[in-house]
Amino acid sequence: MPRITHLEVRDIRFPTSRDKDGSDAMNPDPDYSSAYVVLHTDDGRAGHGSSFTIGRGNEVVCAAIRAHEHLVVGCRMEDFIADPGGFWHLLNNDSQLRWIGPDKGAVHLALAAIVNALWDLYGRIAGQPVWRLVSGFTPEQFVRCIDFRYLTDALTPEEALELLRRQEPSKAARVTELERVGYPAYTTSAGWLGYSDDKIRRLSREAVAEGWGHIKVKVGRDLQDDLRRLAIIREEIGWERRLMVDANQVWDVPQAIAWMKELARFKPWWIEEPTSPDDILGHAAIARALEPLGIGVATGEHGMNRILFKQLFQARAISFCQIDSCRLGGVNENLAVLLLAAKFGVPVCPHAGGVGLCEFVQHLGMIDFVCVSGSMDNRVCEFVDHLHEHFVDPCRVRNARYLVPERPGYSTEILPASLGAHEYPHGSAWVR
Amino acid sequence: MPRITHLEVRDIRFPTSRDKDGSDAMNPDPDYSSAYVVLHTDDGRAGHGSSFTIGRGNEVVCAAIRAHEHLVVGCRMEDFIADPGGFWHLLNNDSQLRWIGPDKGAVHLALAAIVNALWDLYGRIAGQPVWRLVSGFTPEQFVRCIDFRYLTDALTPEEALELLRRQEPSKAARVTELERVGYPAYTTSAGWLGYSDDKIRRLSREAVAEGWGHIKVKVGRDLQDDLRRLAIIREEIGWERRLMVDANQVWDVPQAIAWMKELARFKPWWIEEPTSPDDILGHAAIARALEPLGIGVATGEHGMNRILFKQLFQARAISFCQIDSCRLGGVNENLAVLLLAAKFGVPVCPHAGGVGLCEFVQHLGMIDFVCVSGSMDNRVCEFVDHLHEHFVDPCRVRNARYLVPERPGYSTEILPASLGAHEYPHGSAWVR
Numbered sequence: 020m021p022r023i024t025h026l027e028v029r030d031i032r033f034p035t036s037r038d039k040d041g042s043d044a045m046n047p048d049p050d051y052s053s054a055y056v057v058l059h060t061d062d063g064r065a066g067h068g069s070s071f072t073i074g075r076g077n078e079v080v081c082a083a084i085r086a087h088e089h090l091v092v093g094c095r096m097e098d099f100i101a102d103p104g105g106f107w108h109l110l111n112n113d114s115q116l117r118w119i120g121p122d123k124g125a126v127h128l129a130l131a132a133i134v135n136a137l138w139d140l141y142g143r144i145a146g147q148p149v150w151r152l153v154s155g156f157t158p159e160q161f162v163r164c165i166d167f168r169y170l171t172d173a174l175t176p177e178e179a180l181e182l183l184r185r186q187e188p189s190k191a192a193r194v195t196e197l198e199r200v201g202y203p204a205y206t207t208s209a210g211w212l213g214y215s216d217d218k219i220r221r222l223s224r225e226a227v228a229e230g231w232g233h234i235k236v237k238v239g240r241d242l243q244d245d246l247r248r249l250a251i252i253r254e255e256i257g258w259e260r261r262l263m264v265d266a267n268q269v270w271d272v273p274q275a276i277a278w279m280k281e282l283a284r285f286k287p288w289w290i291e292e293p294t295s296p297d298d299i300l301g302h303a304a305i306a307r308a309l310e311p312l313g314i315g316v317a318t319g320e321h322g323m324n325r326i327l328f329k330q331l332f333q334a335r336a337i338s339f340c341q342i343d344s345c346r347l348g349g350v351n352e353n354l355a356v357l358l359l360a361a362k363f364g365v366p367v368c369p370h371a372g373g374v375g376l377c378e379f380v381q382h383l384g385m386i387d388f389v390c391v392s393g394s395m396d397n398r399v400c401e402f403v404d405h406l407h408e409h410f411v412d413p414c415r416v417r418n419a420r421y422l423v424p425e426r427p428g429y430s431t432e433i434l435p436a437s438l439g440a441h442e443y444p445h446g447s448a449w450v451r
Numbered sequence: 452m453p454r455i456t457h458l459e460v461r462d463i464r465f466p467t468s469r470d471k472d473g474s475d476a477m478n479p480d481p482d483y484s485s486a487y488v489v490l491h492t493d494d495g496r497a498g499h500g501s502s503f504t505i506g507r508g509n510e511v512v513c514a515a516i517r518a519h520e521h522l523v524v525g526c527r528m529e530d531f532i533a534d535p536g537g538f539w540h541l542l543n544n545d546s547q548l549r550w551i552g553p554d555k556g557a558v559h560l561a562l563a564a565i566v567n568a569l570w571d572l573y574g575r576i577a578g579q580p581v582w583r584l585v586s587g588f589t590p591e592q593f594v595r596c597i598d599f600r601y602l603t604d605a606l607t608p609e610e611a612l613e614l615l616r617r618q619e620p621s622k623a624a625r626v627t628e629l630e631r632v633g634y635p636a637y638t639t640s641a642g643w644l645g646y647s648d649d650k651i652r653r654l655s656r657e658a659v660a661e662g663w664g665h666i667k668v669k670v671g672r673d674l675q676d677d678l679r680r681l682a683i684i685r686e687e688i689g690w691e692r693r694l695m696v697d698a699n700q701v702w703d704v705p706q707a708i709a710w711m712k713e714l715a716r717f718k719p720w721w722i723e724e725p726t727s728p729d730d731i732l733g734h735a736a737i738a739r740a741l742e743p744l745g746i747g748v749a750t751g752e753h754g755m756n757r758i759l760f761k762q763l764f765q766a767r768a769i770s771f772c773q774i775d776s777c778r779l780g781g782v783n784e785n786l787a788v789l790l791l792a793a794k795f796g797v798p799v800c801p802h803a804g805g806v807g808l809c810e811f812v813q814h815l816g817m818i819d820f821v822c823v824s825g826s827m828d829n830r831v832c833e834f835v836d837h838l839h840e841h842f843v844d845p846c847r848v849r850n851a852r853y854l855v856p857e858r859p860g861y862s863t864e865i866l867p868a869s870l871g872a873h874e875y876p877h878g879s880a881w882v883r
Binding site for chain 1: 477478479480481482504505506507508510511512514515518545546547548549550551552553554555556557558559560599600601602603604700703704705706726727728729730731732733736753755756758759761762765766
């Protein structure tokens with residue numbers, strides 16, 4: 020079994036703000052970026068991982084990754100594989116580093132990059148894509164991936180085991196189903212806030228032609244704009260397809276309720292990030308106000324850790340749980356949230372987009388289906404058609420479904436040429 | 452009015468882990484550190500600010516401070532002084548930087564350092580210590596310091612104004628009282644977890660001799676140790692003085708309740724940080740369980756932002772609110788939390804210790820007394836007797852009370868020789 024000998028960190032940025040791709044009410048000009056880590060081993064292998072940011076601050080996450088070096092270099096992969104939850108706990112609980120979190124912000128984004136690289140390496144060693152690797156775990160192996168600290172008032176290891184054992188007998192059938200039909204997806208490519216009405220109409224029409232049944236658009240900058248844009252979109256997509264709206268945290272709680280009452284006429288399936296991602300009780304208040312209108316509340320892409328998700332479930336604050344492979348501390352903490360969501364009966368609809376998020380979370384949605392929830396009902400994984408060409412193992416979406424990843428690892432590796440061109444600030448994409 | 456021309460950042464660390472000062476159940480070996488910033492102006496002035504960390508990761512906060520340079524350099528102090536809340540909002544809402552928070556972690560600690568430096572500069576320009584400067588604000592000026600985003604479901608600007616206007620007529624009398632008697636303090640110097648029983652007994656005896664009426668000790672590593680140590684301390688301090696205990700986040704919710712039922716025989720006034728600082732509903736459950744035992748719940752030193760405190764109040768989760776001058780985004784966000792605490796009737800007992808935290812939060816406790824709560828009842832500001840000798844304007848504690856700071860600014864400036872010696876990794880304190 021290999022030993023980790025070197026932690027390489029690279030500051031990778033794509034100048035996406037030039038075309039307003041990814042623009043929304045809170046983020047008008049993102050430069051999609053990747054705090055990228057490679058774990059090199061003494062047998063010549065490498066595990067790749069990254070955390071997603073939107074430009075400035077990527078160097079801070081890179082510094083936070085480097086700050087973990089003493090916890091990673093020298094470690095044996097057999098220790099990670101034997102006790103992934105214990106290993107995660109050590110990585111997440113350096114007695115000095117945790118002060119600048121704990122479990123949140125730059126240091127937690129850094130943790131995610133490293134943890135995802137460990138899982139990528141694990142998959143390569145096992146010769147399997149991570150979704151399939153975890154699908155093959157026994158319930159005991161699965162539970163061993165979780166750090167239950169701060170969770171036991173909502174979910175104990177014993178309850179988790181019981182939940183997983185219920186799904187165990189039918190797992191093989193669901194793997195076969197996934198291989199046959201893929202995992203359901205929705206598109207966010209049509210409705211960025213920086214796009215013109217004409218572009219939105221054209222993209223909505225294309226989305227229908229491509230077979231999308233779930234379409235998400237950005238709202239929240241100007242109410243009249245939202246009403247006009249949603250009318251265009253409903254004209255194009257009709258009333259059978261599901262329409263989701265996303266405010267990216269711009270509202271206070273009373274404003275969120277008032278604004279959504281205006282948008283209710285367009286029958287949104289969910290309102291995403293109506294207010295601060297930290298406001299559990301605020302989301303609960305919004306959920307109660309919008310329930311009679313048939314609108315669910317979704318959040319999670321800025322859901323900083325498992326403790327926040329635990330409370331969102333306890334408070335009945337969300338109808339859709341949007342895990343993020345990099346905001347949470349990588350695969351392990353995402354598995355914890357899958358279990359919590361299943362216990363509280365909330366469907367998981369992973370957040371994607373950015374750089375590589377689609378590649379990563381597809382694994383997590385599939386693990387949820389095979390091992391945890393056992394269901395695709397009301398479950399859709401976000402898809403945005405950006406930047407996949409930079410990946411060695413890009414996600415493949417056909418007929419609004421993610422096809423199962425086939426290559427060993429966590430689909431995290433970026434092509435060497437792309438890394439070189441987008442290294443900040445000296446790559447060719449940044450030097451004019 | 453000066454313009455900011457340069458943002459200087461320094462990585463300052465004190466090797467406190469060598470003596471186990473500051474050791475507790477979560478933090479066995481802290482090296483008290485300061486991510487230190489100096490804002491230089493075109494008229495030769497300087498404002499000093501810093502954020503406190505405990506060693507590794509201080510360089511990450513320094514990187515996060517540098518990431519704010521484009522938001523600060525070139526700014527005029529007259530714009531900050533005219534609209535401190537608006538200025539704070541801009542600093543806290545860089546559209547790309549906020550992704551690695553928002554309002555939390557390294558980027559928020561960095562914000563605090565910069566904001567505190569701005570207030571230090573403001574105090575120097577006004578020729579007043581910050582507590583006195585803010586005490587002289589009209590209610591309208593005070594409210595202009597606050598960014599109400601995400602707060603209006605709990606506190607509107609109008610309610611804040613009303614609350615401040617009620618205290619306005621009696622402010623001058625409270626300033627006089629403060630100058631006469633100082634602000635109440637408690638000591639944490641006796642009970643660090645790394646200390647021997649003998650040292651704890653000696654320090655407890657000394658604390659009594661020095662006149663302390665409130666004494667806090669660390670618990671949570673081992674129940675039998677806690678029982679033995681608390682017995683020693685009660686022997687020394689008697690039952691009239693208030694004893695507080697601090698678990699530094701080590702417990703899950705059920706464990707916190709069970710452990711505190713054991714410690715209840717020593718009549719602790721509060722249990723501090725019984726579990727994850729992010730667990731609002733967990734704190735509320737603990738508070739309900741311990742209320743019949745007469746033990747209050749305290750938290751806040753890791754309270755990441757105003758949105759968390761809002762919910763702690765809404766959920767009736769805490770009986771004592773422990774603001775921190777660096778964990779929250781500097782003076783402005785602390786003023787917001789003072790207002791929320793007053794609205795919900797929760798006493799504010801600021802967190803201190805570390806490097807400079809005593810120097811900074813004494814101002815905030817005094818502002819709370821003069822402008823916001825108008826009361827010293829059940830209010831005590833933490834005091835730890837470490838590292839004050841490195842400050843140009845160290846806090847002065849006599850008879851268990853903070854004396855009012857007299858020098859202009861926010862008491863943030865560290866002596867040049869101390870900065871030089873403790874610069875990491877090349878200062879003389881680090882080069883053996």
